[in-house]
Amino acid sequence: MDKLLLQMLKGTFVSLEVFFLTLLFSLPLGLGIALGRMSKNPFIKIPVQFLLLVVRGTPLILQLIFVYFAPYYLFKLSYDRFTAVIVAFSINYACYFAEIYRGGIESIPHGQYEASKVLGFTKRQTFFRIILPQVIKRILPASGNEVITLVKDTALAQVIGVAELFRVAQTAASKEFSTMPIFIAGIFYFVMNWAVSAVFIRLEKKLNYYK
Amino acid sequence: MEVIAVENLQKTFGTLEVIKDISFTVNKGEVLGIIGPSGSGKSTILRCITQLEQVTGGTIRICGEVLVTDIEHKGHRVSQYADKERQRLIGLKAGLVFQNFNLFPHFTVLRNITEAQVRVLHRTQKEAEEAALVLLEKMSLSSKAQAYPCELSGGQMQRVSIARALALNPEVLFFDEPTSALDPELTGEILRVIRSLADDKMTMVVVTHEMAFARDLCDRILFMDNGVIVEQGNSQDLINNPNHERTKAFLSRFQ
Numbered sequence: 001m002d003k004l005l006l007q008m009l010k011g012t013f014v015s016l017e018v019f020f021l022t023l024l025f026s027l028p029l030g031l032g033i034a035l036g037r038m039s040k041n042p043f044i045k046i047p048v049q050f051l052l053l054v055v056r057g058t059p060l061i062l063q064l065i066f067v068y069f070a071p072y073y074l075f076k077l078s079y080d081r082f083t084a085v086i087v088a089f090s091i092n093y094a095c096y097f098a099e100i101y102r103g104g105i106e107s108i109p110h111g112q113y114e115a116s117k118v119l120g121f122t123k124r125q126t127f128f129r130i131i132l133p134q135v136i137k138r139i140l141p142a143s144g145n146e147v148i149t150l151v152k153d154t155a156l157a158q159v160i161g162v163a164e165l166f167r168v169a170q171t172a173a174s175k176e177f178s179t180m181p182i183f184i185a186g187i188f189y190f191v192m193n194w195a196v197s198a199v200f201i202r203l204e205k206k207l208n209y210y211k
Numbered sequence: 212m213e214v215i216a217v218e219n220l221q222k223t224f225g226t227l228e229v230i231k232d233i234s235f236t237v238n239k240g241e242v243l244g245i246i247g248p249s250g251s252g253k254s255t256i257l258r259c260i261t262q263l264e265q266v267t268g269g270t271i272r273i274c275g276e277v278l279v280t281d282i283e284h285k286g287h288r289v290s291q292y293a294d295k296e297r298q299r300l301i302g303l304k305a306g307l308v309f310q311n312f313n314l315f316p317h318f319t320v321l322r323n324i325t326e327a328q329v330r331v332l333h334r335t336q337k338e339a340e341e342a343a344l345v346l347l348e349k350m351s352l353s354s355k356a357q358a359y360p361c362e363l364s365g366g367q368m369q370r371v372s373i374a375r376a377l378a379l380n381p382e383v384l385f386f387d388e389p390t391s392a393l394d395p396e397l398t399g400e401i402l403r404v405i406r407s408l409a410d411d412k413m414t415m416v417v418v419t420h421e422m423a424f425a426r427d428l429c430d431r432i433l434f435m436d437n438g439v440i441v442e443q444g445n446s447q448d449l450i451n452n453p454n455h456e457r458t459k460a461f462l463s464r465f466q
Contacts, residue, residue: 111313119327211361
């Protein structure tokens with residue numbers, strides 16, 4: 001039992017690595033994609049729309065397989081599985097975050113831009129100092145959804161052989177002819193998401209100082 | 212001295228001509244009122260001068276500097292703006308107070324007033340705060356410096372937005388129906404603030420539906436309808452004894 005728990009903790013560590021690295025890359029990337037999606041330049045906007053269509057229109061599990069195997073079949077290049085997981089997850093989540101950002105950015109009243117312009121702020125200052133802080137407050141609930149889904153989606157990393165929590169639990173389950181490890185994994189995921197929810201509740205409270 | 216000079220200003224949205232060939236000037240220390248029915252183009256004039264809209268034709272000069280003018284280009288007359296940096300600097304000479312305030316909700320009252328001073332005029336935080344506190348005092352809002360806009364009444368928000376515009380020391384302040392979003396009680400406090408600015412010889416252009424206020428405060432009034440200036444003149448004369456039939460018809464509803 002101790003050995004099982006130790007293995008599962010190792011698996012959890014891998015899941016958390018996938019989780020944090022995905023957030024680290026997808027949050028800023030999503031902002032870039034959102035800005036591209038809102039660009040007036042069709043040479044930026046249309047490819048970005050296409051990317052969103054493909055990434056949101058196909059299963060993440062398939063994207064993982066594609067990102068890992070395509071370079072091999074196309075260029076005979078092989079690389080680290082874990083890197084492939086991070087690349088696929090980051091692009092996938094960035095696309096979902098992008099649409100959340102866009103919704104938030106487009107919900108900010110036009111008067112905020114006009115006031116900023118009349119006061120002489122540059123476009124960059126307006127976006128980063130006036131608009132974005134208000135966007136973050138507005139998109140927290142929707143982002144919370146996405147982050148919670150990410151915790152559970154890390155289980156998909158096993159499809160290209162990364163030994164994350166769920167893979168470890170499944171292996172143990174078949175070794176011991178017991179479904180117990182799977183249920184223990186369920187508790188692990190639940191606890192992680194409990195923590196995620198708590199963080200989001202705190203963030204929302206923190207940004208509650210204005211309406 | 213002319214602070215604002217507008218010559219042959221035109222603005223169309225698609226095929227809709229909102230401003231048709233308007234010219235006027237505003238001298239230093241003068242208060243100009245612009246009145247007229249909704250959709251007559253009053254606000255659009257302010258928005259063209261404060262660069263929230265691009266003009267279709269005509270010249271705008273602010274403190275003698277050309278913001279935009281017509282030039283000949285391949286046989287056509289087209290609008291030519293000053294370069295971007297010049298535009299921004301010219302823009303800083305003109306402040307604008309909006310109908311619905313447009314305060315930054317995530318900043319305190321104090322920071323609403325200091326942010327542009329620090330980021331745009333590169334004043335130190337200390338200088339900016341000192342200037343802001345003087346303005347808040349003037350607006351009778353000293354106790355609200357640390358409050359957020361959502362904690363203020365409409366009249367208080369509008370006074371903060373006036374302070375925010377004044378903090379950049381503009382040469383001229385534009386008001387776009389500053390009391391239209393306020394109930395009659397709160398309207399009074401904004402009108403008092405504008406009056407005190409007039410006493411300090413602030414150059415102002417006020418788009419308003421408050422006829423009595425326009426008559427008593429403004430030096431001159433433009434009456435606009437359908438994108439043109441129908442009548443202009445001394446404020447007492449224009450409101451009390453309008454010449455033009457259209458002006459009479461409009462003002463009769465306020466008496």
